[in-house]
Amino acid sequence: MFVNKCHHVLSTRTSTRRLLKGVTTWKRCLTTGSREPEGPVVATEIPGPRSRSLLQELNSIQQASSVQFFADYEKSSGNYIMDVDGNALLDVYMQISSMPLGYNHPAMLEALADPVNQKIIANRPALGVFPAKDWPNRLKNVLLEKEVAPPGLSHITTMMCGSCSNENAFKNIFIWYAEKQRQGAPFTKEEIESCMINEKPGSPHYSIMSFKGAFHGRTLGCLSTTHSKYIHKMDIPAFDWPIASFPEYKYPLEENVRENQQEDKRCIAEVEELFERYKNEKRMPVAGVIIEPIQAEGGDNHASSEFFQELQRVTRKHGAALLIDEVQTGGGPTGKMWCHEHFNLSTPPDVMTFSKKMQLGGYYHLEDFKPKQGYRVFNTWMGDPSKVILLEAILEIIKKENLLDRVTRVGDYMLKNLKDLQNEHSNTINAVRGRGTFIAFNCASSQLRDAIVKKLLTKGIQAGGCGSQAVRLRPALTFTERHADIFFDALRSVLKE
Structure with a gap:
């Protein structure tokens, strides 16, 4: 060297x-x-x-x-x-997958230098009560623009971060579910009084189903659906909500098709069983199911399109909502704006949360999930118009430079090179997987994974880990084959050493 x-x-x-x-x-x-x-x-x-x-x-x-x-x-x-x-x-880690264009992109700096935008930034509103005159247009022209919004989802609620997006999406789901049980009737006196002391019927015992290995945030409700690392959950009280198995595939995928199909069936059967058990035995019916398109913090765990299609069918069969958490996968890193677009679902998910690359948090949802009364989903800021300014600049660059096509091309290049390295160093790394540049590979042990990440740092590469054994790659959408070659030179050197 x-x-x-x-x-x-x-x-x-x-x-x-x-x-x-x-x-x-x-x-x-x-x-x-x-x-x-x-x-x-x-x-x-x-x-x-x-x-x-x-x-x-x-x-x-x-x-x-x-x-x-x-x-x-x-x-x-x-x-x-x-x-x-x-x-x-x-x-190749980019602030835990939250920097879409890398650092100090001129288009973003130019947007911040605009005197009109400076006044928007300086006067941050409480959006739920005092939005600016251009707020409806900003939502329609940026977040609800045809090439940005998930197909079929026409409503949006903005928030601050991924955790509060999921937390408030749970509330939307519970409100929707309760409205169905109430069949349009007004709140009763008993409901109004009992909810104030956390008792039925005003505080119903509904649940959200999640999956082993999931990460949905660190706020209190979200922690009951997070199952990736004990340090997140230790000493924090949790709800008794159902936890299903997420598929654990054997790699390479093409050599284990039958086994992985059986794994899909096993996990879907478990989802079905949990729906029945929480309804009949626990008296805590499942109002919604939350799932990541790729379990990121839990180890970059993938599931097939068929698994997600079947999960949607089962969720609909039981009258629950399907919430897809795109906080880390959203905004383009898989080659599509939203990862669930790869799954060819028969209908849109009921709710889809986002944050990170989108600069602010929030969730898209079907019209049925919009509460009838004000203040039911509310906080002081309800998002941040200054982040929508940045997002608008980001989306313009994504479109102008065809960055989603680049992500697909560069991702294919990276996966090919990683699989070649896997063949050369099969005792060290394995299970190369990814969509676009949202890529990971496993190491033979957690200690080896940590050593590889540290060694990469000494060679000028900032990478990250996830799960117990995975190295994850989360480069910017502007990442090219030239950048990939620099990374592979360093990784090859580390593996040889």
């Missing part, structure tokens, strides 16, 4: 090629129009001395043990994140 005078850490092949060209300066990236490093720059260990000093300072005032390093966002650019010690890292 060569290290040139600017500390660019690259593989032998890549370094030699660039050193011959005399490349030691910043280069304008044609993809984003911003200035990116030509390659990773590793000047210190990571975290470096300045990061460690800042961590000590932060830890004195709050719990900060999850901090990996301190970033310099003023200097970060495109697909590269800069830290405070001068390291430039190719970021």
Whole structure:
């Protein structure tokens, strides 16, 4: 491995090629129009001395043990994140999948520089009571635009983040379910009085079904549907809600078709059994089912289109709502705006939550899920118009540069290269999988996974883990084959070492 005078850490092949060209300066990236490093720059260990000093300072005032390093966002650019010690890292993790165009994209900076937009940012409204005059048009022209909204979902409720989106979507589902039981009748005196002391009939015992390995957030209701890591749930009271098995497939998929089909059937049968048990034995009928198109935090666990089609059929059969959580998969990383579009569902999901790449949170839903009364789903901000400004700029770039097509092309390129590496290092990595650039592979053990992620960091690659053994890749939509080659040079070197 060569290290040139600017500390660019690259593989032998890549370094030699660039050193011959005399490349030691910043280069304008044609993809984003911003200035990116030509390659990773590793000047210190990571975290470096300045990061460690800042961590000590932060830890004195709050719990900060999850901090990996301190970033310099003023200097970060495109697909590269800069830290405070001068390291430039190719970021294939992108703030846990929440940066669609990378860092400091000119279109986003330009939107923030607009004097009209500055007044929107400066005067943040309580949207539920005092929205601005242009708010209906912004919703229709940005979030409900034909190429953005999930097909078949015409209503939207905006929120702040993924957790509060799911939390309030549960409320919408419970309200919808109760309205069906009430058959349009007004609230009774008994319901009004009993709900104030958390008792029936005003506080009915309904439930939300979720899946083993799921992650839907850390707020109280969401935690009862989150089952990925114990540290999220320890010491927190939870609802007695049903938990079904999510399919655990054998890889490669093409060599295990029959076994995986049987796994789908096993999990759907369990869903059916839980619907019946919670209705008849527990007296806590399932009002809704929440599921991720790909279980991200739980380990990038995939399920087939047939599984999701059958799940929708069973959910509808039992009169419950299907809520698809697209907080991490939404916004384009799978090659479609929404991952569930890959599944060819017979009808739209009843509710679909989003956040991360969409900059603000919220959920799309069918008209039937709009409450009849005001204040039933409400908080002070109900979203953030300033984030819709950024989202509008993002969506324009996605469309202008055909980024969803790029994601599909680059994702295919990455999966091919990863499968080649898997064949070369079958004792180290396995189960390569993904849609678009939403990609993961497993390591032989959790200790090996952690070692690979740390080794990649020393070579200037910021990656992430999920589940117990997976390395996950969450690059920006602007990620290209050139960036992928830099990543593969580093990964190949790590696997050889």
